[in-house]
Amino acid sequence: MSEKRKFPNVAELMRPSGYGVQVTLITIAAIAVAVVASMVLVSATGGSPGDALDALYTGSIADTAAWSETLKAATPLLLVALGACISNRAGVFNIGQEGQVLLGAAVAAYVALHLALPGTLVMILSLLAGAIAGGLWSGASAVMHYGRNVNIVVSTLLMSFLAIQVVSFAVTVPWLLQAPRASADSIASSESAQLPPSVRIPGFGEYPALEIGGGLVLSIILTIVLAVLLARSRWGFRLNMLGLNPMAARHAGVRAPFAGGMALALSGAFAGLAGAVILSGQVFRLQPALSNNFGWDGLLVALIARSRPLAAVPVALLFGAFRSGSSFLASTGVPNYLVDIVQALLVLAFVVPPVLAKVKSRGRAEATPPPAEPVPSTPTEPEKVTA
Amino acid sequence: MIGTDEITTIVASSLRLTAPLAFAACGEYLAERAGTQNISVEGMMLGGAFGSVAVASATGSATTGLLAGAIVGLVVGFVHGNLSHRIQINTFVVGLVLNAFVLGLTSFLIAISEFDSNQVAQLSIPGLRDIPIIGPLFEQRWPMYLLLLIIPLTWWLVERSRWGLNLRAIADNPQAADVTGLKVNKLRRQALLYAGLLSGLGGAYLATAEVGSFNMNMTAGRGFIVIAAVIFGAWRLKGTMIGCLVFGFADALRLALPALGFELNSQLLVAAPYLMALLAMMLFASKSREPRALGKPFVRGIT
Numbered sequence A: 001m002s003e004k005r006k007f008p009n010v011a012e013l014m015r016p017s018g019y020g021v022q023v024t025l026i027t028i029a030a031i032a033v034a035v036v037a038s039m040v041l042v043s044a045t046g047g048s049p050g051d052a053l054d055a056l057y058t059g060s061i062a063d064t065a066a067w068s069e070t071l072k073a074a075t076p077l078l079l080v081a082l083g084a085c086i087s088n089r090a091g092v093f094n095i096g097q098e099g100q101v102l103l104g105a106a107v108a109a110y111v112a113l114h115l116a117l118p119g120t121l122v123m124i125l126s127l128l129a130g131a132i133a134g135g136l137w138s139g140a141s142a143v144m145h146y147g148r149n150v151n152i153v154v155s156t157l158l159m160s161f162l163a164i165q166v167v168s169f170a171v172t173v174p175w176l177l178q179a180p181r182a183s184a185d186s187i188a189s190s191e192s193a194q195l196p197p198s199v200r201i202p203g204f205g206e207y208p209a210l211e212i213g214g215g216l217v218l219s220i221i222l223t224i225v226l227a228v229l230l231a232r233s234r235w236g237f238r239l240n241m242l243g244l245n246p247m248a249a250r251h252a253g254v255r256a257p258f259a260g261g262m263a264l265a266l267s268g269a270f271a272g273l274a275g276a277v278i279l280s281g282q283v284f285r286l287q288p289a290l291s292n293n294f295g296w297d298g299l300l301v302a303l304i305a306r307s308r309p310l311a312a313v314p315v316a317l318l319f320g321a322f323r324s325g326s327s328f329l330a331s332t333g334v335p336n337y338l339v340d341i342v343q344a345l346l347v348l349a350f351v352v353p354p355v356l357a358k359v360k361s362r363g364r365a366e367a368t369p370p371p372a373e374p375v376p377s378t379p380t381e382p383e384k385v386t387a
Numbered sequence B: 001m002i003g004t005d006e007i008t009t010i011v012a013s014s015l016r017l018t019a020p021l022a023f024a025a026c027g028e029y030l031a032e033r034a035g036t037q038n039i040s041v042e043g044m045m046l047g048g049a050f051g052s053v054a055v056a057s058a059t060g061s062a063t064t065g066l067l068a069g070a071i072v073g074l075v076v077g078f079v080h081g082n083l084s085h086r087i088q089i090n091t092f093v094v095g096l097v098l099n100a101f102v103l104g105l106t107s108f109l110i111a112i113s114e115f116d117s118n119q120v121a122q123l124s125i126p127g128l129r130d131i132p133i134i135g136p137l138f139e140q141r142w143p144m145y146l147l148l149l150i151i152p153l154t155w156w157l158v159e160r161s162r163w164g165l166n167l168r169a170i171a172d173n174p175q176a177a178d179v180t181g182l183k184v185n186k187l188r189r190q191a192l193l194y195a196g197l198l199s200g201l202g203g204a205y206l207a208t209a210e211v212g213s214f215n216m217n218m219t220a221g222r223g224f225i226v227i228a229a230v231i232f233g234a235w236r237l238k239g240t241m242i243g244c245l246v247f248g249f250a251d252a253l254r255l256a257l258p259a260l261g262f263e264l265n266s267q268l269l270v271a272a273p274y275l276m277a278l279l280a281m282m283l284f285a286s287k288s289r290e291p292r293a294l295g296k297p298f299v300r301g302i303t
Helices: A019-044 A049-060 A064-089 A097-114 A119-148 A152-170 A214-232 A234-244 A246-251 A256-283 A294-304 A309-332 A338-367 B004-033 B041-059 B062-085 B091-112 B142-159 B162-172 B174-179 B184-211 B222-232 B237-256 B266-284
Strands: B122-124 B139-141
Touching: A019 A049, A019 A338, A049 A064, A049 A309, A064 A097, A064 A214, A064 A234, A064 A256, A064 A294, A064 A309, A097 A119, A097 A152, A097 A256, A097 A294, A119 A152, A119 A256, A119 B266, A152 B222, A152 B266, A214 A234, A214 A256, A214 A309, A234 A246, A234 A256, A246 A256, A256 A294, A294 A309, A294 A338, A294 B091, A309 A338, A338 B091, B004 B041, B004 B139, B004 B142, B004 B162, B004 B184, B004 B222, B004 B237, B041 B062, B041 B091, B041 B184, B041 B222, B062 B091, B062 B184, B122 B142, B139 B142, B139 B184, B142 B162, B142 B184, B142 B237, B162 B174, B162 B184, B174 B184, B184 B222, B222 B237, B222 B266, B237 B266
Parallel strands: none
Antiparallel strands: B122 B139
């Protein structure tokens, strides 16, 4: 029962000829459709597509200050996406990042506010604590799956909502994380105290020059390490094998509960780290709204990047640009929710083409008699997108 | 202390909070019995809520709005069905994207539109409605009584109709069902249409029957609670409906307790449905009634 076919890596499967070209063409067409559809929506609702594009540009990459905002938003997105790459590759689909981000931030805040050690050490420990918290939270889903056969997707989703309530609770309790009242007669707010400057992640550059947070540097380093490990290491190979064909992986000696559970825990750890980075690199104060859809959007980044860490970097930058640009949209009368629509359409534009190309080539393979030379057979795996 | 008045109030608010869940849960229950698992219920409900308010405002008729909401849900179900059970994109990815899309689109549209408030009429039975505690049963917006029709219909469809037998077959062993000539993916798309219709109706009920207007992200995770209810009910209709009642009651308590002067942790009550669903999954997993091919895509040729 534990052998479940999930999320084979399409990119790794043998492909019919012309597949790559076809995917590229359909993807370009789909992106065009997504962009045109969004612009039509803007003009149909009385806005000006030109103004909207201009605002998005101004807010995201027009000057160094805008770039700083974009990089700031891209950092947690990239971290979450890296984690999602790991779990998607292993065929254990984690969709609870939103809660794992928040929980990671909360535990990081607790450590940062309660440990009396030198600042830098506290900072490192709080980042670690955030990652461990996220990892344990998603690891619990792995235990439920391999121990009690509970569906991973559903349990990570439900656990995510639990995490949000746990953190909402923690910031209303003074002995956990709630900030002390400013004065005796003021009302205590539902947030933590501010992190002292000594435990924050240092960065490079200062407004108006380009700001590069330490979190960004960390996430780029992790991207490279992860890309190398996934492509070159035994661990990466086992992970891919587990995702591609769990049955073959088991026969090859991959222990699914261990490898899959570890992948799930790692993906949660990356999400937790993202939360810790948001906290001690950008926000400095734990609020229940801190995760701000970074978990959901990071997962979308990984989907567009087809679970490749290096590809996640430009996608995270793009989504970061959407986030920073969207704050400038309001002045044009176009609601900033436009970027959510564009993002969703973009995911579709990247997720549909590989599958569509497969379906088309499958139809062709069935219609024409097989040539004498054996061609790569049409994969019989269920087509999945999380490659 | 709590008197009958307070209990009556809590019963009334439980019913109101349960109804949207119950509509959508009937749909999702049928879809899961066909082997599909759809986190897009959230998007269907949200789209239904928005569609109903928009159309009700345009036509001035809340009933038309209710219908329109159901149709919006149907459209989301249609898209989901074709993406995940025709070209075989992972159903959770499709759900994720659809939820994000519907949330973005409805938030975008509500930010630039103004709608009149429309609410369907209340059905109130004199005499019966004054009975303490169970009185609220007889004083509700009329679409709630549609549940009296839809719940038995859903049961009949799944347990007694030929279509339902086919759905259950493709949920437990799609390969065998395929060999006997059933069109697995087509049946799953049909099941998703039913789920979309009822989830849309659930969202529309929330918007045009209870609230009378649309707010950004007004379903606020109710779609996920619906999925939790189906799991909590161990994939049986009776259990699913009990799950909806329990979750609706927890929600009602969350709203009512502070007014009654109780200091109860509201986060715990919000978390209760998720916690209970997780526990239910862990406890019932070994002797599970979970459809065996639940959430797995069907492609001819794999075992």
